[in-house]
Amino acid sequence: MPSKNIGCGSDSGVLRCDILSGLQPEPGEACELDWTGIVLEADRPAQPECAGDTIYDASAPTLAYGETWSREGITCVSSRSGLDCKSAAGHGFKLARAAWSVF
Numbered sequence: 173m174p175s176k177n178i179g180c181g182s183d184s185g186v187l188r189c190d191i192l193s194g195l196q197p198e199p200g201e202a203c204e205l206d207w208t209g210i211v212l213e214a215d216r217p218a219q220p221e222c223a224g225d226t227i228y229d230a231s232a233p234t235l236a237y238g239e240t241w242s243r244e245g246i247t248c249v250s251s252r253s254g255l256d257c258k259s260a261a262g263h264g265f266k267l268a269r270a271a272w273s274v275f
Contacts, residue, residue, distance in 0.1 A: 185245065199220040206224065218264055
């Protein structure tokens with residue numbers, strides 16, 4: 173995204189999007205590492221990611237505001253208010269600096 177705050181990677185029907193500013197608010201579950209972002213599998217609900225690494229790559233292409241990205245049954249739309257991603261199965265997430273949600 174143009175803000176350079178969210179970075180995503182996809183492999184084998186799994187999308188992981190990390191947010192450099194961290195998940196706000198943090199999930200209520202315990203995490204011994206860092207709440208880095210959200211993971212969405214094509215056929216499962218999205219969930220917060222507790223990890224010791226990041227998928228973020230500053231040299232990766234940027235998804236401009238208003239643009240759409242699609243791969244392996246997952247579609248994401250970038251906007252000034254954040255990133256919205258949804259699977260063909262109807263699962264998804266919203267990710268932004270101020271808040272996040274999964275469905």
